[in-house]
Amino acid sequence: MAIVKLKINGKAYESDVDPEMPLLWYLREEIELVGTKYGCGIAQCGACTVHMNGTAVRSCVLPVSSADGAEITTIEGLSEKGDHPLQKAWDELDVPQCGYCQAGQIMTAASLLKDNPKPSLEDIELAMGNNICRCGTYHRIREAVKLAAEKMN
Amino acid sequence: MAHSRRNFLKAFSTVSGGLIIGFDWAANKAFASEVIKTEAAALNFNAFLSIASDGIVSITSPNPEIGQGIKTAFPVIVAEELDVDWANVKVLQADLSPAFDRQLTGGSGAIKHSWERLRKAGATARQMLIEAAANKWQVEARTCETSKGWVSHSSGKKLSYGELAEAASKLAPPTEVTLKPVDSFKLIGGFIKGVDNPSVLTGKPLYGIDLKKEGMYLAQLIRPTAFGMKLKSFDASEAEKMPGITQVVAVGNRVAVLGKSTWQIMQARKKINIEWEKDGNLESSSDHDKLFKEYLDDTSKAQLQRKDGDVEKAFKEAAKIVEAEYQCPFLPHSPMEPMNFYADVRADSVVLAGPTQTPGRARASVSKLTGIPEDKITVELTKMGGGFGRRLDDGYAIEAAEISKATGKPVKLIWTREDDMTGGYYRPAVRYRFKAALDKAGNITGYYSKGVGINTGNPMRQDNFPAGAIENLLIESYDHKSTITTGPWRAPITNFLAYAEQSFLDEVAKTAGKDPIKMRLELIDKVVKNPVGKITYEPERFRVVMQTAADKAGWGKKKGVYQGFSVYFSHNSYVAQIAEMEKKKGQPVLTKVYAVTDCGIVINQSGAQNQIYGAITDGLSHAMYGKLTFKNGEPLEKNYDTYRVIKMPEVPQVEAHFIDNGIDPTGLGEPALPPLGGAVANAIAATTGKRLYSQPFNMADDKVESYL
Numbered sequence: 001m002a003i004v005k006l007k008i009n010g011k012a013y014e015s016d017v018d019p020e021m022p023l024l025w026y027l028r029e030e031i032e033l034v035g036t037k038y039g040c041g042i043a044q045c046g047a048c049t050v051h052m053n054g055t056a057v058r059s060c061v062l063p064v065s066s067a068d069g070a071e072i073t074t075i076e077g078l079s080e081k082g083d084h085p086l087q088k089a090w091d092e093l094d095v096p097q098c099g100y101c102q103a104g105q106i107m108t109a110a111s112l113l114k115d116n117p118k119p120s121l122e123d124i125e126l127a128m129g130n131n132i133c134r135c136g137t138y139h140r141i142r143e144a145v146k147l148a149a150e151k152m153n
Numbered sequence: 154m155a156h157s158r159r160n161f162l163k164a165f166s167t168v169s170g171g172l173i174i175g176f177d178w179a180a181n182k183a184f185a186s187e188v189i190k191t192e193a194a195a196l197n198f199n200a201f202l203s204i205a206s207d208g209i210v211s212i213t214s215p216n217p218e219i220g221q222g223i224k225t226a227f228p229v230i231v232a233e234e235l236d237v238d239w240a241n242v243k244v245l246q247a248d249l250s251p252a253f254d255r256q257l258t259g260g261s262g263a264i265k266h267s268w269e270r271l272r273k274a275g276a277t278a279r280q281m282l283i284e285a286a287a288n289k290w291q292v293e294a295r296t297c298e299t300s301k302g303w304v305s306h307s308s309g310k311k312l313s314y315g316e317l318a319e320a321a322s323k324l325a326p327p328t329e330v331t332l333k334p335v336d337s338f339k340l341i342g343g344f345i346k347g348v349d350n351p352s353v354l355t356g357k358p359l360y361g362i363d364l365k366k367e368g369m370y371l372a373q374l375i376r377p378t379a380f381g382m383k384l385k386s387f388d389a390s391e392a393e394k395m396p397g398i399t400q401v402v403a404v405g406n407r408v409a410v411l412g413k414s415t416w417q418i419m420q421a422r423k424k425i426n427i428e429w430e431k432d433g434n435l436e437s438s439s440d441h442d443k444l445f446k447e448y449l450d451d452t453s454k455a456q457l458q459r460k461d462g463d464v465e466k467a468f469k470e471a472a473k474i475v476e477a478e479y480q481c482p483f484l485p486h487s488p489m490e491p492m493n494f495y496a497d498v499r500a501d502s503v504v505l506a507g508p509t510q511t512p513g514r515a516r517a518s519v520s521k522l523t524g525i526p527e528d529k530i531t532v533e534l535t536k537m538g539g540g541f542g543r544r545l546d547d548g549y550a551i552e553a554a555e556i557s558k559a560t561g562k563p564v565k566l567i568w569t570r571e572d573d574m575t576g577g578y579y580r581p582a583v584r585y586r587f588k589a590a591l592d593k594a595g596n597i598t599g600y601y602s603k604g605v606g607i608n609t610g611n612p613m614r615q616d617n618f619p620a621g622a623i624e625n626l627l628i629e630s631y632d633h634k635s636t637i638t639t640g641p642w643r644a645p646i647t648n649f650l651a652y653a654e655q656s657f658l659d660e661v662a663k664t665a666g667k668d669p670i671k672m673r674l675e676l677i678d679k680v681v682k683n684p685v686g687k688i689t690y691e692p693e694r695f696r697v698v699m700q701t702a703a704d705k706a707g708w709g710k711k712k713g714v715y716q717g718f719s720v721y722f723s724h725n726s727y728v729a730q731i732a733e734m735e736k737k738k739g740q741p742v743l744t745k746v747y748a749v750t751d752c753g754i755v756i757n758q759s760g761a762q763n764q765i766y767g768a769i770t771d772g773l774s775h776a777m778y779g780k781l782t783f784k785n786g787e788p789l790e791k792n793y794d795t796y797r798v799i800k801m802p803e804v805p806q807v808e809a810h811f812i813d814n815g816i817d818p819t820g821l822g823e824p825a826l827p828p829l830g831g832a833v834a835n836a837i838a839a840t841t842g843k844r845l846y847s848q849p850f851n852m853a854d855d856k857v858e859s860y861l
């Protein structure tokens with residue numbers, strides 16, 4: 001066990017936990033932010049994507065100790081009122097089917113738009129190309145990222 | 154989050170004074186409606202529509218939502234007939250309750266069953282509101298109109314539904330109601346967003362895996378490493394000492410690990426020494442390959458499914474015979490949210506909660522397991538992170554109850570992804586043989602098919618097209634009993650049979666020297682004029698989707714575009730698809746899929762399109778990559794690193810069209826999946842000349858991967 005200090009969605013946390021525990025389980029079970037999802041646990045699906053210091057990371061393989069001192073943003077902290085341009089675009093185009101993968105999709109897209117506010121179709125496919133949506137919402141995700149980019153510019 | 158039954162009834166009483174209609178939402182029995190004044194009366198009905206004095210309309214949805222959009226589509230139908238502003242409609246998820254007769258989701262059947270009942274429920278309430286207004290104004294009801302939650306009179310008087318709700322609730326419900334003419338729908342057929350979007354997009358706890366209850370323990374189960382093995386003994390002494398681990402117990406054939414954190418349980422699992430022993434056949438995919446061929450050749454291993462005319466004679470007299478075999482592997486469902494369930498088995502009651510398509514079945518099974526009567530068992534329904542048929546099973550709910558019973562603790566069982574992929578209930582592996590006899594003019598005079606499956610039941614759909622169009626036809630099957638467990642998978646059977654049949658018909662057309670669509674249309678003509686035997690489909694609706702697809706895609710008219718056609722009828726809907734490939738720098742690329750669907754009236758354009766995109770993506774993913782391989786009973790693909798699922802850069806464009814024919818709506822969760830494999834295989838054959846006889850395509854031909 002070790003003391004780990006994290007800043008999650010602007011709030012400071014200090015916990016005595018197994019330093020090897022992946023950030024995903026810390027978020028879901030220690031501090032009960034369950035918007036970040038478990039899909040595979042081996043960095044293959046993207047359901048667990050969060051931001052660490054502004055960059056998209058897969059929290060299922062990130063030991064919580066590696067996030068010590070970092071700023072973490074989860075879907076719950078992406079915007080205060082659920083009105084991030086991506087969240088709005090996702091709703092406007094009615095992207096979700098079961099919805100389970102969508103937090104990971106949105107967090108991946110948010111990181112893309114931060115680095116590249118005017119992504120081309122190829123940029124979008126490259127950035128989003130490793131997030132699995134088992135329901136097959138890819139067509140609308142592609143459009144929603146484009147729409148959000150337009151909204152932001 | 155689902156409302157508990159108590160909350161549900163509380164919600165009910167806060168609108169007392171408003172108008173509440175109980176109606177039969179999903180069952181087959183006749184429609185019933187009346188104004189409900191007491192909670193006891195409310196329990197006799199199947200769903201609720203209530204109008205509060207502020208005009209907010211609440212609709213309780215009893216059916217589980219798995220991503221197919223039912224929680225949005227059903228209330229839309231009610232709201233249409235009620236004539237209310239959609240923005241003022243609130244949708245609530247019900248738990249399993251004796252108030253509802255048939256709380257299940259599956260088989261793309263819900264809309265078909267409920268269409269008229271939902272409309273009548275809305276129309277009944279609307280009529281009562283009109284009557285209340287007419288009474289107040291001392292005018293005739295027929296001189297009043299409604300619009301967006303208001304009743305108005307030609308004199309200019311207006312009252313809102315909220316203002317009228319109390320008076321309306323005191324009226325006797327009409328015995329007869331007039332439904333809106335289909336062509337006057339305002340809400341139905343529009344682009345309506347999912348009612349859960351706001352919660353989904355902000356990460357609210359919704360799913361079973363998110364559920365947390367007071368005093369709850371987490372649990373995982375270690376199952377036998379292979380089908381055909383069982384538990385012999387285990388040693389958990391090291392694991393039990395690990396931090397966060399509460400208990401390790403044998404539960405039937407499995408070992409349960411209880412603790413306070415998922416991560417700690419995952420670690421402890423690795424430290425438990427388990428000995429398994431053989432309990433049945435340990436089968437490998439290579440054994441199945443051999444069995445398939447043996448059974449296809451063995452005439453004694455055949456169960457007759459359909460026989461028309463004299464097939465033997467037809468083949469004897471044939472000018473040409475076309476023959477082909479197609480094989481498909483086992484598939485896991487792999488919904489993004491792995492299986493999980495909460496159970497608290499107490500001395501004389503049980504609390505269950507979690508993602509299930511069949512809550513009633515879970516309750517019945519847990520009642521059997523515990524000996525606790527069903528009325529002492531509650532089931533809370535959570536949203537589901539996908540299902541694809543997987544959550545029709547009650548196995549994981551029973552497991553949760555078994556662990557709770559064995560440990561005396563409230564537990565939430567969570568399967569890891571590996572547990573999920575290796576846990577059984579698979580789409581069965583099947584191999585089909587097809588044979589067609591052609592006369593000199595290229596007409597099909599005889600048709601034979603036999604399917605051999607592993608725990609498949611009947612892998613044929615013997616009364617579906619092309620049955621009915623062919624004079625001499627013989628369809629048979631054989632089922633091999635295996636230790637590997639199987640279950641329904643999105644569009645059961647047809648998810649693979651359609652590919653095999655539609656690929657075969659393409660080959661027949663080629664041999665006959667006919668255009669594949671024209672040949673199918675000729676067959677449809679025959680069915681219309683002179684159907685042979687029993688058929689399950691309407692030939693005219695088949696014709697329309699085929700012709701429309703040909704028109705929309707410009708069949709045979711595009712330069713440099715190679716097209717593959719496929720059409721299928723399932724779950725009462727008709728879908729024709731045309732896949733298009735182009736050569737880019739000499740390299741074939743799958744660019745587009747056209748889908749023309751006749752599911753009758755489209756309730757929600759957005760939801761309907763989502764189902765088409767989703768089914769095509771799902772169909773392509775599994776036709777291309779999906780394969781679960783067995784070695785001595787052990788599934789080799791255990792997670793998404795080896796079990797490949799399609800990703801965004803690989804999906805072609807999709808153009809979804811719907812036939813606007815005003816016919817009562819039918820299913821949409823499944824029907825667009827079956828035709829996809831055939832359309833793509835036929836497009837690949839058109840582009841490269843190579844036919845693909847087994848799925849996944851990328852293993853039948855490694856070049857295929859580069860086509861996406």
Ligand code: FES
Nearest residue numbers: 039040045046060
């Ligand atoms: S759960 Fe982290 S990538 Fe799948």
Ligand code: FES
Nearest residue numbers: 098099133134135
């Ligand atoms: S919406 Fe269901 S997995 Fe993406």
